[in-house]
Amino acid sequence: MTTKNPKDEKPRTTLIKFDGVTKIYKGDFSALENINLEIQTGEFVSIVGKSGAGKSTLFKIIYAEETPTSGNILFEGESLDAFAKSKIFLHRRKIGTVFQDFKLLPNKTAFENVAYALEAAGVAKEEILENVPQALDVVGLGNKMEKFPHQLSAGEQQRVSFARALIQKPIVIVADEPTGNLDPISSWDIIRLMLKINEMGTTIILSSHDKYVVDKINKRVVILEDGKIIGDCPIGKYKLENTK
Amino acid sequence: MFTTISRTINEALKNFLRNGWLSLATSMILMLSLYTLSILFIIVMVSNVVIKNVQEKSNISIYFNQSVDEETILAIQQEIEKNPLVNSVRYIDKNSALDIFKKNNANEEAILKSIEEVGDNPLLASLVIKASDPTQYQAIYEFVNGADFSQEINRINYTKNKEIINKLNFLIGKIREIGLIASSILAVSSILITFNSIRITIYSRRKEMQIMRLVGASNLFIRLPYIFEGVLYGLSASILSTILLLITVRFISPYISESILSQSFMSFFLGKLWLIILFQLVAGCILGIASSMIAIRRYLKT
Numbered sequence: 167m168t169t170k171n172p173k174d175e176k177p178r179t180t181l182i183k184f185d186g187v188t189k190i191y192k193g194d195f196s197a198l199e200n201i202n203l204e205i206q207t208g209e210f211v212s213i214v215g216k217s218g219a220g221k222s223t224l225f226k227i228i229y230a231e232e233t234p235t236s237g238n239i240l241f242e243g244e245s246l247d248a249f250a251k252s253k254i255f256l257h258r259r260k261i262g263t264v265f266q267d268f269k270l271l272p273n274k275t276a277f278e279n280v281a282y283a284l285e286a287a288g289v290a291k292e293e294i295l296e297n298v299p300q301a302l303d304v305v306g307l308g309n310k311m312e313k314f315p316h317q318l319s320a321g322e323q324q325r326v327s328f329a330r331a332l333i334q335k336p337i338v339i340v341a342d343e344p345t346g347n348l349d350p351i352s353s354w355d356i357i358r359l360m361l362k363i364n365e366m367g368t369t370i371i372l373s374s375h376d377k378y379v380v381d382k383i384n385k386r387v388v389i390l391e392d393g394k395i396i397g398d399c400p401i402g403k404y405k406l407e408n409t410k
Numbered sequence: 411m412f413t414t415i416s417r418t419i420n421e422a423l424k425n426f427l428r429n430g431w432l433s434l435a436t437s438m439i440l441m442l443s444l445y446t447l448s449i450l451f452i453i454v455m456v457s458n459v460v461i462k463n464v465q466e467k468s469n470i471s472i473y474f475n476q477s478v479d480e481e482t483i484l485a486i487q488q489e490i491e492k493n494p495l496v497n498s499v500r501y502i503d504k505n506s507a508l509d510i511f512k513k514n515n516a517n518e519e520a521i522l523k524s525i526e527e528v529g530d531n532p533l534l535a536s537l538v539i540k541a542s543d544p545t546q547y548q549a550i551y552e553f554v555n556g557a558d559f560s561q562e563i564n565r566i567n568y569t570k571n572k573e574i575i576n577k578l579n580f581l582i583g584k585i586r587e588i589g590l591i592a593s594s595i596l597a598v599s600s601i602l603i604t605f606n607s608i609r610i611t612i613y614s615r616r617k618e619m620q621i622m623r624l625v626g627a628s629n630l631f632i633r634l635p636y637i638f639e640g641v642l643y644g645l646s647a648s649i650l651s652t653i654l655l656l657i658t659v660r661f662i663s664p665y666i667s668e669s670i671l672s673q674s675f676m677s678f679f680l681g682k683l684w685l686i687i688l689f690q691l692v693a694g695c696i697l698g699i700a701s702s703m704i705a706i707r708r709y710l711k712t
Binding site for chain 1: 413414417424425428429617618620621622623624625626627628629631
């Protein structure tokens with residue numbers, strides 16, 4: 167599975183492998199059909215497609231919120247079926263998640279929201295006090311640590327959720343429409359942040375239906391339509407004709 | 411382990427305080443439940459004391475003819491004591507009877523004078539019988555009446571007490587019956603209301619639980635603070651309910667006759683206060699914890 171990337175010295179290994187994954191929801195609604203997809207460590211992959219194309223379902227299967235109806239998903243070479251339900255949180259600790267609606271805990275400050283992920287993982291207090299301000303500094307919110315989500319702008323809230331995703335030092339960050347609720351300037355901030363995180367070695371899987379965002383990133387693009395992959399281009403744009 | 415516990419308590423306290431109004435509303439509903447349960451608890455305690463007091467006051471007295479000597483009476487006392495229905499038999503000789511009579515009529519000079527004028531002690535020796543079970547006085551009466559020594563008896567003072575004793579029996583039965591039905595209905599409905607309101611409180615925060623799962627918190631780590639919040643609801647509800655009970659008792663205490671409890675209702679209540687607080691804490695925490703646990707179970711499936 168190990169392939170050599172011409173651009174950098176690090177060998178790349180397969181991080182996530184979808185092996186004929188199909189997901190059918192109740193009422194025979196088929197969200198994903200026979201998906202075969204491999205994502206390497208350190209990649210930046212944009213999954214694009216219209217609303218309802220199956221992007222979110224694909225993501226939910228990665229962080230084990232949903233299980234495939236048929237087919238298999240391998241994470242670091244291990245099938246997710248092997249995880250007992252009560253141990254699935256151990257898998258989730260390897261993945262940072264970012265959402266369109268931020269999913270911050272409303273009754274916690276920015277600091278506490280980021281710290282929560284570490285507290286849940288049983289990290290010592292001293293380490294939390296040291297790492298959380300650093301993570302918030304990275305996203306540029308070092309001066310707003312004590313603010314509650316409702317006191318922050320949408321762009322700032324999204325940066326808090328990136329800080330929370332980063333703090334666990336995840337192997338991969340899964341970002342489901344992270345710029346969906348943001349103005350163009352905040353969107354651009356988030357894109358730069360993602361590129362920076364990716365440069366530091368973290369794999370990023372982004373979903374978007376925003377042409378502007380995907381074109382700016384200028385990395386691998388996978389196109390989903392009606393639950394099927396209809397295009398996969400190593401350096402792509404959000405345009406069907408460019409990828410076919 | 412210690413880290414998890416301290417994080418649980420910290421988390422629960424923060425949630426409780428930051429959701430101030432919701433916490434207060436939930437505690438108030440739990441308080442109403444505890445208040446109702448406590449009042450039932452107090453009624454049961456009061457009725458037990460009243461029953462005990464009245465039982466202690468009721469008895470059958472057998473008065474013997476003047477001619478019967480003390481030896482015979484003591485023999486009869488022994489015979490009656492053998493009866494399993496009888497709890498105790500007390501002998502009151504003529505002189506003690508006179509002392510008691512004088513004491514009871516200490517303010518009636520005319521009566522005391524007339525007694526002195528008679529010179530001889532006109533009162534009769536008696537045996538005072540207490541039953542082990544207050545419903546059995548009729549049977550004891552019949553036993554004494556039909557015994558060999560019945561011709562030595564001048565009179566049996568049962569008819570005088572008969573009415574009180576029968577009323578008492580009726581009352582004991584009714585208190586137990588009504589108390590049981592009323593307390594079960596009230597307890598069940600208040601528990602259901604509390605359960606439901608805590609469930610709604612947690613339902614309103616089901617999204618939080620989903621987020622916690624996504625950032626890799628184990629189910630136990632998510633669940634513990636909510637369970638501890640249930641304890642906090644129980645604690646604050648017990649405090650509120652105790653205050654409400656104190657106000658209630660203070661208000662109704664003057665209307666309850668001291669004779670039935672042999673003390674004022676307020677001092678009776680204060681004497682049992684620790685027991686009542688303990689009862690509320692236990693009931694409150696059980697209700698709070700159970701409702702939280704059942705409610706979160708639904709939102710933590712994966």
